[in-house]
Amino acid sequence: MPDLVVHQQDKEREERAVLHVLFKVFDAEYALPVDTVLQMESFQGATPVPGAPEFVTGIIQIRGRVIPVVDLRIRFGFPPAPLTLDSRVVLGRHGERAVALLVDSAREVLTIPASVLKPPHKLLEGDRGGFVSAVAQLGSRLVMVLDFAKVIGEESLDVV
Amino acid sequence: MSTSIDLKEFRGAYLAEVGEHLSLSNAKMLEIEDSLKRGQASFRAIRELFRLLHTIKGLSAMVGVDTIVTLAHRMEAILRRADQRTMELSLDAVEPLFHGLRAIQEVVVALSKGRPIDPPSNVLIARLEAVEAHGKPASESPGGERVLDLEPALDAKLARFEREQLINADREGRRVVRIDFVPSPKKAELGFTINSVRERLGSIAEIVKVVPVAVPATEDAPGGLCFVLMLVTLAEDSELAAAVGGPEVQVRPLVHAPPPPAPDPAFSEIPGGSVDDDDLHARNVLRVDVQRVDEAMERLAALIVSRSRLTRVLDDVAQVDGALGRELKSIVEESGRQLRDLRASILRIRTVRFAEILARLPLVVRGLRRSSGKDVTLATDAGDAELDKSVAERLFPALIHLVRNAIDHGIELPDERERSGKPRQGTLTVSATVLANREISVQVSDDGAGVDREAVARQLGGVVPEADDGLLNALCRAGLSTRRVATTGSGRGMGMDIVKKIVVDQLGGTLSLANHPGKGAIFTLRVPLTVAIVDAFVVRLKEDKFVVPVVSVEDIVEVIPGAAVRGATPYGLVALMAWRGTSVPLVELATLFGMTPVADSTAVRHGVIVRRGSERVGFVLDRVLSQQEAVIRPLVDPLVQVPGISGSTDLGDGKSTLVLDLSALAHALLTHGRYGEPN
Numbered sequence: 001m002p003d004l005v006v007h008q009q010d011k012e013r014e015e016r017a018v019l020h021v022l023f024k025v026f027d028a029e030y031a032l033p034v035d036t037v038l039q040m041e042s043f044q045g046a047t048p049v050p051g052a053p054e055f056v057t058g059i060i061q062i063r064g065r066v067i068p069v070v071d072l073r074i075r076f077g078f079p080p081a082p083l084t085l086d087s088r089v090v091l092g093r094h095g096e097r098a099v100a101l102l103v104d105s106a107r108e109v110l111t112i113p114a115s116v117l118k119p120p121h122k123l124l125e126g127d128r129g130g131f132v133s134a135v136a137q138l139g140s141r142l143v144m145v146l147d148f149a150k151v152i153g154e155e156s157l158d159v160v
Numbered sequence: 161m162s163t164s165i166d167l168k169e170f171r172g173a174y175l176a177e178v179g180e181h182l183s184l185s186n187a188k189m190l191e192i193e194d195s196l197k198r199g200q201a202s203f204r205a206i207r208e209l210f211r212l213l214h215t216i217k218g219l220s221a222m223v224g225v226d227t228i229v230t231l232a233h234r235m236e237a238i239l240r241r242a243d244q245r246t247m248e249l250s251l252d253a254v255e256p257l258f259h260g261l262r263a264i265q266e267v268v269v270a271l272s273k274g275r276p277i278d279p280p281s282n283v284l285i286a287r288l289e290a291v292e293a294h295g296k297p298a299s300e301s302p303g304g305e306r307v308l309d310l311e312p313a314l315d316a317k318l319a320r321f322e323r324e325q326l327i328n329a330d331r332e333g334r335r336v337v338r339i340d341f342v343p344s345p346k347k348a349e350l351g352f353t354i355n356s357v358r359e360r361l362g363s364i365a366e367i368v369k370v371v372p373v374a375v376p377a378t379e380d381a382p383g384g385l386c387f388v389l390m391l392v393t394l395a396e397d398s399e400l401a402a403a404v405g406g407p408e409v410q411v412r413p414l415v416h417a418p419p420p421p422a423p424d425p426a427f428s429e430i431p432g433g434s435v436d437d438d439d440l441h442a443r444n445v446l447r448v449d450v451q452r453v454d455e456a457m458e459r460l461a462a463l464i465v466s467r468s469r470l471t472r473v474l475d476d477v478a479q480v481d482g483a484l485g486r487e488l489k490s491i492v493e494e495s496g497r498q499l500r501d502l503r504a505s506i507l508r509i510r511t512v513r514f515a516e517i518l519a520r521l522p523l524v525v526r527g528l529r530r531s532s533g534k535d536v537t538l539a540t541d542a543g544d545a546e547l548d549k550s551v552a553e554r555l556f557p558a559l560i561h562l563v564r565n566a567i568d569h570g571i572e573l574p575d576e577r578e579r580s581g582k583p584r585q586g587t588l589t590v591s592a593t594v595l596a597n598r599e600i601s602v603q604v605s606d607d608g609a610g611v612d613r614e615a616v617a618r619q620l621g622g623v624v625p626e627a628d629d630g631l632l633n634a635l636c637r638a639g640l641s642t643r644r645v646a647t648t649g650s651g652r653g654m655g656m657d658i659v660k661k662i663v664v665d666q667l668g669g670t671l672s673l674a675n676h677p678g679k680g681a682i683f684t685l686r687v688p689l690t691v692a693i694v695d696a697f698v699v700r701l702k703e704d705k706f707v708v709p710v711v712s713v714e715d716i717v718e719v720i721p722g723a724a725v726r727g728a729t730p731y732g733l734v735a736l737m738a739w740r741g742t743s744v745p746l747v748e749l750a751t752l753f754g755m756t757p758v759a760d761s762t763a764v765r766h767g768v769i770v771r772r773g774s775e776r777v778g779f780v781l782d783r784v785l786s787q788q789e790a791v792i793r794p795l796v797d798p799l800v801q802v803p804g805i806s807g808s809t810d811l812g813d814g815k816s817t818l819v820l821d822l823s824a825l826a827h828a829l830l831t832h833g834r835y836g837e838p839n
Binding site: 046047048049050051052053056058059060061065066067068070096097098099152153 | 633637661704752753754755793795796797798799800802803804805807808810815816817818
């Protein structure tokens, strides 16, 4: 196993680095820690639910479970995009709830060391930015780490 | 094994044929019993039964179903003896033979369901053997029944003849014992290796079987290996111990009489032991493919639709001719009641007694008793509870999980139970009652150790709440952490998430736990008797399909453009339509749902009239397409909990179709004047 040859220093850093699922919404990159993500699926459309919030595209069935889909474009206030072959749903978990996020594309899994995670800029804490818990600077890439609970509207119920 | 391939290939034909021979066998058996009771000879029936069993045995041997081969062989032997010595069977032999047929039936059922097959019950085989030898069951002979006292893993290593050899030796009065020999360097120094032990023992005992098993390695015995020697001997314990290396060696008896007050549940399941009643009942039972019942239901649905058309035309006729119209009207109303009754009758065909479902549990428990090494007695009580077959079939896997958990994790090993002052034998109780609100409540309780909160917390890597609800939630989540389950083997992953999925998500019921550490646990699940599966209209609204439960619908009408008075309201265009001598407001469902309504269409559309309290509201949609059964899953996520939408269903296309609660929609309209958030 390669872990055995990792130096003590690297190991410590390794321990504070978390694997994230990366996805794109309206050309920006976002991430969720893998332990929040149950699975990713391609998206073939959802059944719209009249009366549900606008950002809820509808419901889909995954393995017999009925799961609401949140369109992140609309959730973040961007114009909706037509579905493409790249469109994905990222199925996330929060406690008992499972909610799928509709994203433009998702094809990367990346380890983000804790050292590159910075608190979000003030401007990101506005109406839309409440969803971002941290920003990771990876070279020239900026990745916004999402607060899944807030995305699915659960900030107040969240008891850790 | 090559036999498993054969089995798959021939399974269908094999099962059908054996099934046929079995029912004939049962009939012959009844004939024989009848003759015996009247003191008449029944050579012919005996010979025919023999031939039937012989055929069953042959077929089963071909496809490698050993359990049936063994059973059929034993039964055949009894009949052959009766036939050859021109000696009648005694009445005492009848019951074991019936049990044998039932056991074969169980295997056939298990095979047809793709379930694993248990080897035949030792007790049953012993009974049949005893009948063969003495012409009556062993339970009445002084020798009594005998079973091997072995861990299931070891028991599985024994071939049938070896088992027989051990039991027969015991019956003949020889000593049948077990010695565990753990080789170690120290013992080897003194000259005791497995080979030398074999040799020494071989001179004073007959070694029937030696099974090597892995044991935890110790300082003295770093090999981590233990040889379990099974012997038949006349020698004393001290002699045996000396041959294996010293007085500390344990010599344990291997054959036991089973605990007398606990008959095998596979037998206790037979109500009252009265074969006559049981079989008579079976003869009055019709086995029908569910599909045929569904077909009848569909025809009925068509009838309901034409009836509502008839009602509509009748309204016009009634206006033309008062007297005739009234008479026609009363006839049509009568037919409406009859249709409802007919519908209830058809639904009743789909109803099964819960006791029948529970009757499958003893077999499961027997299997678990073997694999877990725990001593458990199962008590079931379903009373007269009946429920829809599809609910029952969906519920059964959840019950299996709960039963398995109770035995694997709840009930302690006999020694452990004794230490905590409990009877060695654990009790598992499954009971059901029908509640007043058309729900069935099923309780699975055991007198084991209860759910180990600490263990669950460790498993989850977190703190588990004090309250039983919280503990139950944690248990149901445990299954999600697949990584942990994979590493802990049996673990406590336990499939509680599956139980929850079935009970809560699929059937719309509730699950609760009363945990009593050290004393046991009670899992209670409550599910609707039928409503989880509803008869529903499939309707079309623009490109979307929706489902509307039939029970909520008072009438379906055709909405002809221009035939209604229109008026604008905050919730879209409302038209008033004459209906059954009154007027009903029609609401455009499309507008309500924020879709653009069809602009001035000339098409005839459908209206669905529902009642809320004394008020009626008609919802206009494009078309009522069909009627079918739908399994409703509630929408649990707060994001999609919307008044007027009660759940989601799958019409068979793998997609979600929304289930409309039009009555709730009507209520929202009537109380708030609009649709949307209630506040």
